[in-house]
Amino acid sequence: MKTGFFKFLAKIYPMAKRRLYRFSGGVFPRYNKSLSKQHPIHKSFIPNELILPLHQHVGVETEPKVQVGDKVLKNQCLAESKKGLSAPVHAPTSGEIVAIENRTLPHPSGLTGLCIVLKPDFKDEAIDNILKTDGKTPSDPKALKELVYRAGIVGMGGAGFPTFAKIPDEKGKIHTLLVNGAECEPFITCDDILMQTHPKDIIHGAIIVAEALGCERIICGIEDNKPEAIESMQAAVAELDHPNLVEIQPVPTVYPMGGQKQLTQQLTGIEVPAHAHAVDIGLLMMNVATFAAIFHAVRHGKPLTSRYVTVSGLGLNHPFNIEALIGTSFEDLVELAEPKTKLNYPLVQGGPMMGFEMPNNHVPVIKTTNCILANPPKPAEMVMPCIRCGECMDACPVNLLPQQLYWHARSHEFDKAEKLNLFDCIECGCCSFVCPSHIPLVQYYRFAKGEVKKNKQETLATQRAKERHEAKLAREERIKQEREAKLKAKKEAVKRKAANEAEQEASTPAPEQKAPSSAAAAARAAAARKKAAQSSDATTTESTATSEDEKQPGAPLSAREKAIAAARKRAEAATEKSEPQAATNPAMSARGKAMAAAKKRAQAAAKKSENTESESETAKDTSSHTAEVDSPELDAKTRARLAAQKRAQEMAAKRQMQADQTEISAQEENTAKVEEAPVVDKRQAAMEAAKKRAAARKKPLPDNTETSGSDS
Amino acid sequence: MISAILIFLGLALVFGLLLGYAAVRFKVEGNPMADQIDNILPQTQCGQCGFPGCRPYAEALANGDSEVNLCVPGGHEVMIQISEITNREPKEMEEVPEVAEGKIVAVIDEDTCIGCVHCIKACPVDAIVGATKLMHTVIESECTGCEKCVPVCPVDCITMIPVEPTLQNWSWAEPDPTANTRPLIEKFS
Ligand code: SF4
Ligand code: SF4
Ligand code: SF4
Ligand code: SF4
Numbered sequence: 092m093k094t095g096f097f098k099f100l101a102k103i104y105p106m107a108k109r110r111l112y113r114f115s116g117g118v119f120p121r122y123n124k125s126l127s128k129q130h131p132i133h134k135s136f137i138p139n140e141l142i143l144p145l146h147q148h149v150g151v152e153t154e155p156k157v158q159v160g161d162k163v164l165k166n167q168c169l170a171e172s173k174k175g176l177s178a179p180v181h182a183p184t185s186g187e188i189v190a191i192e193n194r195t196l197p198h199p200s201g202l203t204g205l206c207i208v209l210k211p212d213f214k215d216e217a218i219d220n221i222l223k224t225d226g227k228t229p230s231d232p233k234a235l236k237e238l239v240y241r242a243g244i245v246g247m248g249g250a251g252f253p254t255f256a257k258i259p260d261e262k263g264k265i266h267t268l269l270v271n272g273a274e275c276e277p278f279i280t281c282d283d284i285l286m287q288t289h290p291k292d293i294i295h296g297a298i299i300v301a302e303a304l305g306c307e308r309i310i311c312g313i314e315d316n317k318p319e320a321i322e323s324m325q326a327a328v329a330e331l332d333h334p335n336l337v338e339i340q341p342v343p344t345v346y347p348m349g350g351q352k353q354l355t356q357q358l359t360g361i362e363v364p365a366h367a368h369a370v371d372i373g374l375l376m377m378n379v380a381t382f383a384a385i386f387h388a389v390r391h392g393k394p395l396t397s398r399y400v401t402v403s404g405l406g407l408n409h410p411f412n413i414e415a416l417i418g419t420s421f422e423d424l425v426e427l428a429e430p431k432t433k434l435n436y437p438l439v440q441g442g443p444m445m446g447f448e449m450p451n452n453h454v455p456v457i458k459t460t461n462c463i464l465a466n467p468p469k470p471a472e473m474v475m476p477c478i479r480c481g482e483c484m485d486a487c488p489v490n491l492l493p494q495q496l497y498w499h500a501r502s503h504e505f506d507k508a509e510k511l512n513l514f515d516c517i518e519c520g521c522c523s524f525v526c527p528s529h530i531p532l533v534q535y536y537r538f539a540k541g542e543v544k545k546n547k548q549e550t551l552a553t554q555r556a557k558e559r560h561e562a563k564l565a566r567e568e569r570i571k572q573e574r575e576a577k578l579k580a581k582k583e584a585v586k587r588k589a590a591n592e593a594e595q596e597a598s599t600p601a602p603e604q605k606a607p608s609s610a611a612a613a614a615r616a617a618a619a620r621k622k623a624a625q626s627s628d629a630t631t632t633e634s635t636a637t638s639e640d641e642k643q644p645g646a647p648l649s650a651r652e653k654a655i656a657a658a659r660k661r662a663e664a665a666t667e668k669s670e671p672q673a674a675t676n677p678a679m680s681a682r683g684k685a686m687a688a689a690k691k692r693a694q695a696a697a698k699k700s701e702n703t704e705s706e707s708e709t710a711k712d713t714s715s716h717t718a719e720v721d722s723p724e725l726d727a728k729t730r731a732r733l734a735a736q737k738r739a740q741e742m743a744a745k746r747q748m749q750a751d752q753t754e755i756s757a758q759e760e761n762t763a764k765v766e767e768a769p770v771v772d773k774r775q776a777a778m779e780a781a782k783k784r785a786a787a788r789k790k791p792l793p794d795n796t797e798t799s800g801s802d803s
Numbered sequence: 804m805i806s807a808i809l810i811f812l813g814l815a816l817v818f819g820l821l822l823g824y825a826a827v828r829f830k831v832e833g834n835p836m837a838d839q840i841d842n843i844l845p846q847t848q849c850g851q852c853g854f855p856g857c858r859p860y861a862e863a864l865a866n867g868d869s870e871v872n873l874c875v876p877g878g879h880e881v882m883i884q885i886s887e888i889t890n891r892e893p894k895e896m897e898e899v900p901e902v903a904e905g906k907i908v909a910v911i912d913e914d915t916c917i918g919c920v921h922c923i924k925a926c927p928v929d930a931i932v933g934a935t936k937l938m939h940t941v942i943e944s945e946c947t948g949c950e951k952c953v954p955v956c957p958v959d960c961i962t963m964i965p966v967e968p969t970l971q972n973w974s975w976a977e978p979d980p981t982a983n984t985r986p987l988i989e990k991f992s
Contacts, residue, residue, distance in 0.1 A: 120988055121988075121989070146970060196970070198970065198973075199975070200968065200970070200973040202968065202969070202970060202973060204970065277988060439987055443986075443987040443988035444987070444988060446987060448987070464987075466987065468985060469985060469986065469987075469989060470985075471983035471984065471985045472983060472984050472985070472986065473983050474980065474981075474982065474983060474984055501980065523986065524986075524988070529983075529984050529986070530984075531978050531984045531986075534975065534978040535978055537974075537975040538974070538975045538976065538977045538978060540974075540975075541974025541975050542974070544974065545972075545974060548972075552944075552947075553845060553846040554846075555945070556846040556847070556848065556928050556945070556947045557841075557846045557857070559928040559929050559930075559945065560846065560848045560856060560857075560858075560927050560928050561858075562929070563927060563928065563929050564856075
């Protein structure tokens with residue numbers, strides 16, 4: 092009664108049709124469906140080349156399992172991924188893999204992606220039941236999910252979401268299974284044809300899923316502009332054992348009736364909440380083609396390698412539907428339909444409402460391609476300012492405010508657009524369709540969505556960069572403090588020892604022979620750590636040197652060198668010393684002198700510390716900082732720096748010694764001063780000799796610096 | 804009359820005490836303005852502002868001893884935001900060398916790298932991994948594109964390249980409001 096009234100009213104006021112269904116909005120475009128429906132299904136067609144993108148679904152890219160040159164059979168798995176949400180890709184026919192390379196994808200971006208290129212051998216040899224099923228219905232959702240995954244089935248209505256991920260894990264979660272046969276886009280008839288020719292596949296596919304998931308009801312919604320499809324589906328249901336399980340429900344013809352949420356609302360009266368999925372409220376909807384694919388996978392173990400595609404458009408002489416192999420290029424299919432003019436305009440994937448113009452006509456049919464449209468380009472429309480007519484708002488099936496969204500998107504106020512539920516927009520295009528000002532509203536929403544997503548990612552990245560930078564600063568600060576603490580401790584140790592020594596020298600002048608040696612020993616200990624190897628030679632007699640060297644089994648050569656050097660040094664010291672020092676301290680041995688030398692070195696080191704020591708510390712610490720990244724670096728760097736430092740010290744010492752020597756010859760008779768000067772001279776000599784030795788020793792055994800230092 | 808005055812005096816006293824208490828009780832530690840500015844800076848840590856990183860620049864701005872237009876990666880937008888936060892006159896960005904649109908990241912030519920670790924030390928966000936005398940490489944997702952590692956490399960094997968769009972990060976371009984549209988379907992049929 093009510094329906095009849097509105098149908099009558101629609102004759103004078105077309106928008107009265109909006110009263111005939113349960114969701115608001117919607118538009119009534121010219122459908123042009125008869126174009127492709129009036130021609131019979133085109134016979135199967137194997138092109139000369141199949142392009143199989145590794146990424147045909149929502150999720151991560153698959154990885155090829157075959158190599159160039161491999162011969163493959165139909166249904167063989169060519170690529171899969173274990174890394175996340177994905178769907179395997181199978182060979183649509185037998186042939187040879189001729190390339191795995193980047194090809195343009197059927198995507199509005201025009202980006203290229205890795206594709207397996209298969210050259211068919213036209214024998215079409217297949218591996219039967221490659222999924223190894225027993226043809227029985229899986230008893231639990233997990234088994235079904237596994238099978239659906241292996242068959243590479245994705246949502247075939249256009250979204251391309253891997254189907255297995257849509258199926259819940261537990262039985263009984265879904266009470267009603269919905270079959271989407273609405274097919275509301277103009278021009279497209281592939282689902283219609285599938286329902287007319289293979290109604291049983293669809294119905295049995297739905298029953299398989301329903302049994303596995305324990306659903307109580309199956310409702311199939313078909314738009315009432317497809318009477319043949321409704322009839323054949325109803326006939327198929329009547330043949331079932333339990334025809335009551337499945338309900339075929341004609342729904343009013345309106346765009347976008349095929350939208351998940353719209354059809355759900357129409358069939359069940361339940362409006363799916365904005366941020367929920369249908370699964371959350373016990374409903375699961377899939378496209379008719381998806382159910383047919385599930386049927387083939389479960390009953391025949393056949394993966395998804397072909398699909399029904401509508402090749403239509405006003406630019407074709409013979410539009411048709413075809414069961415196309417995945418990977419067939421758009422161009423090839425359109426050529427079969429005999430274009431009226433040369434194909435010098437972009438083809439469209441999908442229907443005219445939601446489809447995209449392809450950047451390149453040589454792109455392959457993928458699992459989600461339902462239609463290839465060859466419409467010669469229409470004259471461009473001038474975009475006028477929005478007149479705030481509100482048409483878009485009336486047409487929006489999701490009850491959004493398209494006009495407001497448009498203003499916000501245009502002025503880049505994305506946060507405001509988000510507050511107006513931008514992300515609930517299904518990009519159906521109803522608003523653009525009705526806009527009298529020809530504003531491409533949907534494109535603004537797509538842009539805004541992309542920007543919002545980008546901004547979110549950027550905020551995250553910024554946050555991470557900040558954290559990482561702060562972590563680095565904190566680490567550097569910590570290392571600096573540690574270094575300072577170490578430096579301070581070292582300086583203090585040196586100072587304390589120097590003070591001790593001075594004290595002892597002052598308090599015990601009589602047993603001179605012993606006192607300096609013990610003080611020197613203390614100083615040496617401090618100096619030894621820095622000057623490493625040489626102090627051991629400088630302070631020991633030949634016998635001790637050898638005995639010490641024997642402790643280092645790895646250095647027989649350097650031991651001998653050391654011994655020789657020590658002997659030479661002793662001789663030098665003896666000759667030089669004998670004159671000035673004979674009177675005061677004839678008993679003082681080379682050893683005492685060497686100790687004095689060590690002492691002096693320690694003092695010099697303390698004095699020099701501002702430059703050299705801190706520098707070496709920096710060297711050490713910077714390298715120890717990087718050592719956090721890797722440790723071998725430390726040794727190499729420290730070694731290099733220390734070696735360089737030593738060389739510099741050596742040069743300085745040499746220069747100073749020359750100067751000292753000339754001085755000494757002049758001062759020799761001056762006994763008051765002489766006592767110190769020659770000692771300095773000898774110390775210098777000893778020091779230099781020791782350094783040379785150390786340098787010499789370093790060459791064959793660069794790693795010993797640390798160990799020999801601690802040895803002494 | 805008197806009673807009214809008394810009542811208002813009393814009210815003034817009560818609110819004064821309340822406000823005084825609140826000022827002590829809810830005192831904000833640190834410099835909130837510096838934090839606020841730091842949050843809008845791009846955190847590239849590139850030092851093009853003349854400060855060793857974003858945070859020091861934010862602090863200098865909060866203290867009022869720096870210009871608002873120094874952050875090059877942030878560009879005009881960040882400058883406007885800064886001048887809003889600091890309540891200062893926006894100042895035009897100085898002429899900046901042409902920078903590539905979109906994000907750029909450093910890439911090390913791994914065959915040329917001699918493993919000198921200079922770049923590791925220069926990277927403000929620890930986005931480079933490697934070891935002495937071994938190949939180094941950049942973790943692309945962590946690289947902020949600050950270009951600090953480029954000049955320190957002794958063998959010039961680091962280059963900055965724009966991030967290629969992938970299917971994952973591609974998004975629709977902004978429609979040109981002045982252009983005409985070419986709808987795929989004729990309207991009003
Ligand atoms: S494209 Fe979005 S805003 Fe426009 S009518 Fe469709 S759902 Fe509504
Ligand atoms: S339909 Fe177009 S002109 Fe009318 S309010 Fe919406 S955007 Fe503005
Ligand atoms: S110029 Fe570089 S360091 Fe300075 S605030 Fe901007 S991004 Fe941060
Ligand atoms: S600075 Fe250059 S050579 Fe040195 S480690 Fe880094 S990339 Fe390699």
